[in-house]
Amino acid sequence: MAASHHRARSAGLLVAVGLVVLVGALVGGRAALGRALPQGVVSGPLPTCRIDDVGAPHAALAEWDRTVLDTMYGLDRSYAPTDLTKVGEAGIGGDGSVRAFVILDLEALYRAARRAGVDVSVASAYRSYDAQTRTLDSLVSAYGRDFALESAARPGHSEHQLGTTIDFDGGAAWLADNAWRFGFVMSYPPARSPEHTCYKPEPWHFRYLGRDPSAAIRTAGVSPREWLWEHANDDN
Numbered sequence: 001m002a003a004s005h006h007r008a009r010s011a012g013l014l015v016a017v018g019l020v021v022l023v024g025a026l027v028g029g030r031a032a033l034g035r036a037l038p039q040g041v042v043s044g045p046l047p048t049c050r051i052d053d054v055g056a057p058h059a060a061l062a063e064w065d066r067t068v069l070d071t072m073y074g075l076d077r078s079y080a081p082t083d084l085t086k087v088g089e090a091g092i093g094g095d096g097s098v099r100a101f102v103i104l105d106l107e108a109l110y111r112a113a114r115r116a117g118v119d120v121s122v123a124s125a126y127r128s129y130d131a132q133t134r135t136l137d138s139l140v141s142a143y144g145r146d147f148a149l150e151s152a153a154r155p156g157h158s159e160h161q162l163g164t165t166i167d168f169d170g171g172a173a174w175l176a177d178n179a180w181r182f183g184f185v186m187s188y189p190p191a192r193s194p195e196h197t198c199y200k201p202e203p204w205h206f207r208y209l210g211r212d213p214s215a216a217i218r219t220a221g222v223s224p225r226e227w228l229w230e231h232a233n234d235d236n
Contacts, residue, residue: 046196046229046230049070049072049194049198050071050072051071051072051154052071052072053072053074054072054073054074055073055074055076056074056075057232059079061079061081061082064099064162064164065164065209065210065213066231066232067162068229069153069158069159069162070157070197070198070225071157071198072198074155074156074157075129075156075161076129076156077155077156079156079161080128080161081099081126083101083163084097084098084099084100084126084163085097085098085099085100087106087122089107090104090106090107090110091107091110092106092107092110092120092121092122093121093122094122094123094125095122096122096124096125096126097125097126098125098126098164098165098166099162099163102163102164102183105182105183106166106182109179109182112178112181112182113171113178116174116178118170118174119170119171120168120169120170120171120174120175121169122167122168123167123168123169123204124160124166124167125160125163125165125167126160126165127158127161129155129161132152132153132154132156132160132161133155136148136149136152136154136155139151139152150200159187159205159207162207164207164208165187165205165206165208166184166206166208167204167205168204168206169204172203172204176203179206179214180214180217180218181211182211182214183209183210183213183214184208184209185206185209185213185214185218185224186203186206187199187202187206187207187223187224187225188201188202189201189203189223190203191221192222196222196225197223209224
């Protein structure tokens with residue numbers, strides 16, 4: 001009787017352990033799936049801002065005007081445009097590179113600013129994953145991690161890695177009113193940041209999305225992150 005009771009108890013323990021392992025695997029599997037979200041998948045309402053590392057929706061080089069980047073969605077180290085062109089080709093002062101198709105509208109923006117008597121130059125443009133790592137590390141060393149994370153994107157999460165984003169120097173008021181006419185939108189506008197953009201306001205930071213999308217974002221009165229999430233699955 002004692003031996004039979006012992007065997008039954010052992011079998012029960014094995015079943016219980018098996019259930020724990022199975023549940024753990026399922027939970028872990030779900031977590032892994034969440035972190036390995038297939039690129040291009042966008043559904044539901046705009047996610048709340050949180051620190052994470054999930055593959056950005058629409059992360060192919062050809063989808064530069066649909067890629068969603070924030071504190072959660074990011075690019076991997078290998079993402080690097082192959083058509084980078086010096087911003088000087090647009091006649092504008094400053095240093096750095098952008099993707100080739102940005103140059104014509106950047107030149108048009110610069111010429112319009114000059115006609116308006118506004119001095120605009122490029123403070124920063126394309127940054128690789130590794131360059132963004134150095135940028136963040138320097139801020140951490142100088143001011144601490146909390147300040148650094150409030151002031152710069154983590155590697156892979158910076159729009160500068162797209163090769164379509166520029167930090168302008170000068171002309172802030174003119175750019176806020178006119179950059180959209182040339183396809184550039186302020187990524188982190190004061191009225192929508194940080195609640196909807198995940199970052200503090202940056203009136204110098206503009207992402208190129210093309211003239212029609214920029215006009216649509218301007219009309220909607222939202223941030224690019226909000227607009228891209230809503231329209232990410234639209235047919236091109």
